[in-house]
Amino acid sequence: KKPRGHEFWDTQPVPKIDDKIVESGPIENKTLEDVRKEPLTLPPAFEWIELDCNKSDELKEIYTLLYENYVEDDDNMFRFDYSPEFLKWALQPPGFLKEWHIGVRVVESKKLVGFISGIPATIRVEGKPITMVEINFLCVHKKLREKRLAPVLIKEVTRRVNLRNIWQAAYTAGVVLPKPVAICKYWHRSIKQQKLVEVGFSALPPKMSMASMVKLYRINDEMKHPLRPLTKEDVPSFRALLDEYLSKYKIAPEFATDEDVWHWFETRKDVITCYVKVDETTKKVTDAFSFYNLPSTIIGNAKHNTLKAAFSFYNVATTMSLTELVGDALVAAKKMDYDVYNCLDVFENSTFFKDLKFAIGDGDLQYYLYNYSTPTKKSSEIGLVLL
Numbered sequence: 001k002k003p004r005g006h007e008f009w010d011t012q013p014v015p016k017i018d019d020k021i022v023e024s025g026p027i028e029n030k031t032l033e034d035v036r037k038e039p040l041t042l043p044p045a046f047e048w049i050e051l052d053c054n055k056s057d058e059l060k061e062i063y064t065l066l067y068e069n070y071v072e073d074d075d076n077m078f079r080f081d082y083s084p085e086f087l088k089w090a091l092q093p094p095g096f097l098k099e100w101h102i103g104v105r106v107v108e109s110k111k112l113v114g115f116i117s118g119i120p121a122t123i124r125v126e127g128k129p130i131t132m133v134e135i136n137f138l139c140v141h142k143k144l145r146e147k148r149l150a151p152v153l154i155k156e157v158t159r160r161v162n163l164r165n166i167w168q169a170a171y172t173a174g175v176v177l178p179k180p181v182a183i184c185k186y187w188h189r190s191i192k193q194q195k196l197v198e199v200g201f202s203a204l205p206p207k208m209s210m211a212s213m214v215k216l217y218r219i220n221d222e223m224k225h226p227l228r229p230l231t232k233e234d235v236p237s238f239r240a241l242l243d244e245y246l247s248k249y250k251i252a253p254e255f256a257t258d259e260d261v262w263h264w265f266e267t268r269k270d271v272i273t274c275y276v277k278v279d280e281t282t283k284k285v286t287d288a289f290s291f292y293n294l295p296s297t298i299i300g301n302a303k304h305n306t307l308k309a310a311f312s313f314y315n316v317a318t319t320m321s322l323t324e325l326v327g328d329a330l331v332a333a334k335k336m337d338y339d340v341y342n343c344l345d346v347f348e349n350s351t352f353f354k355d356l357k358f359a360i361g362d363g364d365l366q367y368y369l370y371n372y373s374t375p376t377k378k379s380s381e382i383g384l385v386l387l
């Protein structure tokens with residue numbers, strides 16, 4: 001059978017699919033002299049553009065391209081619907097560069113037909129902090145698929161990142177490419193069971209009535225623990241708690257400053273929710289849950305247009321079990337009218353799936369590192385969540 005060649009990826013500093021990796025480190029070492037000074041060449045009908053997320057019309061252009069053309073599930077029933085406010089949050093962390101918010105426009109119509117983004121991040125790999133970029137929101141308009149535009153977008157963002165003397169990246173994808181550093185599963189916890197059945201997200205088991213299925217997934221109205229939204233005063237102790245907790249994972253971010261932590265965890269309506277428990281005496285954060293709001297368009301359903309999904313972000317439990325902490329996150333999600341709570345099997349998440357009645361999803365999420373080889377990790381060794 002034809003060996004599955006990767007015309008583009010086989011030219012990149014990433015391990016080959018069947019490489020056995022024993023040690024960790026960069027795959028190639030280049031210097032600024034090696035980096036191409038001018039942008040990659042696009043087909044004549046197209047031009048490069050930098051999107052400015054501070055301009056609502058340009059932010060809206062990114063939103064619309066993704067709303068119509070971004071990731072769908074394998075059965076094309078749902079498509080992610082990242083909101084403009086969410087994209088601004090995701091694309092403008094401390095230290096972001098507008099030059100890494102790269103679009104492709106049609107010269108004639110000025111229509112945005114392609115996008116790719118990078119944001120700065122310090123990622124610890126087996127304890128070693130590495131300055132990287134996180135690559136996300138790669139998208140080519142449906143009408144321009146399979147014309148090799150993606151490799152051009154990837155090479156261009158690589159070039160611009162290299163010009164800033166950064167040589168590694170982290171990214172995730174639902175597709176298998178050379179070469180996953182980890183392959184993770186996603187799990188779902190029903191909140192609005194009836195709606196999930198109506199939209200075909202979940203199925204009513206044979207011989208079970210809707211009433212008993214709704215009862216099975218019932219969630220309390222009150223939390224078990226006194227958790228409340230993170231405040232600015234909580235940030236120093238929350239950062240210490242987070243960095244301590246994340247340092248035990250083989251791949252995890254390092255939140256270098258209080259500003260970073262406040263950006264990523266300040267509660268933003270309809271974007272990100274973070275609740276903490278603070279010790280009365282020490283005034284320090286001891287436990288925290290967080291989840292982000294990522295709805296999906298329900299493609300072609302008569303009764304419902306949107307699936308309201310909460311995605312587990314970073315959770316730390318020290319005075320309670322992770323199961324009780326996430327149990328309270330489900331209470332918060334229910335109160336905020338979510339339909340479903342989604343979770344990867346990263347961190348120690350697989351310890352609560354059964355007790356909290358999660359059901360396994362139908363696909364994988366692959367984690368990747370660019371220009372950095374390291375032995376394959378188990379999901380439970382991953383302490384990184386990309387949006």
Ligand SMILES: CCCCCCCCCCCCCC(=O)CSCCNC(=O)CCNC(=O)[C@H](O)C(C)(C)COP(=O)(O)OP(=O)(O)OC[C@H]1O[C@@H](n2cnc3c(N)ncnc32)[C@H](O)[C@@H]1OP(=O)(O)O
Nearest residue numbers: 006007008009136137138140145146147148149150167168
């Ligand atoms: C040091 C800094 C380094 C920074 C850069 C680091 C690397 C960052 C890498 C990016 C990380 C993004 C992470 C991220 O955003 C999260 S993953 C979500 C990606 N976006 C979507 O799935 C949206 C819907 N799909 C599309 O828009 C298109 O199908 C895309 C644009 C995905 C591919 O457009 P297309 O019209 O369908 O295809 P061609 O243009 O003809 O190109 C075909 C080539 O593209 C390879 N391909 C397909 N999907 C890919 C994917 N998700 N990552 C990487 N490569 C992907 C494919 O294997 C093939 O290469 P090969 O022939 O070698 O196999």
Ligand SMILES: CN(C)Cc1n[nH]c2ccc(-c3ccc(F)cc3OCCn3ccnc3)cc12
Nearest residue numbers: 071072073078080172173174186342343386387
């Ligand atoms: C991570 N970030 C890069 C977005 C992204 N890209 N590709 C993906 C493939 C799966 C998941 C995912 C991650 C966690 C989860 F609980 C469910 C998921 O997808 C369900 C299937 N689906 C896809 C679209 N609508 C529904 C995210 C992504």
